[in-house]
Amino acid sequence: MPCHVAIIMDGNGRWAKKRGLPRTAGHAAGAETFRAIATHCKNLRIPYLTVYAFSTENWKRPEEEVSSIMFLLEKYLLEAIEEMAKDKIKLCFFGDLSPMSGKIRKLYDETQRISKEYDSEIQVNICLNYGGRDEIIRAARSCAMDCMLGRLEPDQIAEQDIEKHLYSTGIPDPDLVIRPSGEIRISNFLLWQSAYAEYYFTDVLWPDFNEAEFDRILKEYQTRERRYGGV
Ligand code: IPE
Ligand code: IPE
Ligand code: MG
Numbered sequence: 001m002p003c004h005v006a007i008i009m010d011g012n013g014r015w016a017k018k019r020g021l022p023r024t025a026g027h028a029a030g031a032e033t034f035r036a037i038a039t040h041c042k043n044l045r046i047p048y049l050t051v052y053a054f055s056t057e058n059w060k061r062p063e064e065e066v067s068s069i070m071f072l073l074e075k076y077l078l079e080a081i082e083e084m085a086k087d088k089i090k091l092c093f094f095g096d097l098s099p100m101s102g103k104i105r106k107l108y109d110e111t112q113r114i115s116k117e118y119d120s121e122i123q124v125n126i127c128l129n130y131g132g133r134d135e136i137i138r139a140a141r142s143c144a145m146d147c148m149l150g151r152l153e154p155d156q157i158a159e160q161d162i163e164k165h166l167y168s169t170g171i172p173d174p175d176l177v178i179r180p181s182g183e184i185r186i187s188n189f190l191l192w193q194s195a196y197a198e199y200y201f202t203d204v205l206w207p208d209f210n211e212a213e214f215d216r217i218l219k220e221y222q223t224r225e226r227r228y229g230g231v
Helices: 012-018 023-043 063-087 102-115 132-148 159-163 211-221
Strands: 004-008 048-055 089-094 122-130 176-179 198-201
Touching (some): 012 023, 023 048, 023 063, 023 122, 048 063, 063 089, 063 102, 122 132, 132 159, 176 211, 198 211
Parallel strands (some): 004 048, 048 122, 089 122, 176 198
């Protein structure tokens, strides 16, 4: 079993278009798939799930689409807060939330507070305004600051020094990265952490993705031989 699965939740817009619906309807359907897959991972006892919800590049989309995604996030977070303690799911966020609405930041503070109060069975990381390059730049700045303050020597900077400044600090790297929707690219997702991840690409659009598809991918993953550069 993988310890950490990461998913690029892609294909919402095309799913809606195929049905003659607005793209927003695809995002709403995608949020339901997320819920189902998070519960499925918990039942399978996969300790970490990371999902890509909104990238640093997604701000390029039309304003109406961005605001409808933000509205769905607010709605989802509000519901998640009520359910997370009951379901023993710990929610974390990767990304710069400072440009998000006050409402989302408040809900974020609330999830952080609540998840400290119980032992969770699974940690779900939601990547919001997340970009792999942005994350590495931030870590580089923090290392530079540590050097300026005399806490670190530039020629001593090691992987651990970068890792401790990543959003994912303390979490094992993803073993399996899944991208639905038929696109064969990583779109700035977990660039550092996925150095040795196994990738799986499927044509299924995210709103159509389900537990059976997830199980098929897990089976395939179990046949892969991971060598990490060895023999
Ligand atoms: C993923 O679905 C959701 C976000 C990026 C917010 P898309 O909206 O990218 O759907 P497609 O790729 O256009 O079908
Ligand atoms: C990646 O999907 C980001 C998320 C799923 C949040 P995109 O739809 O933004 O990626 P590209 O533009 O097809 O590479
Ligand atoms: Mg897309």
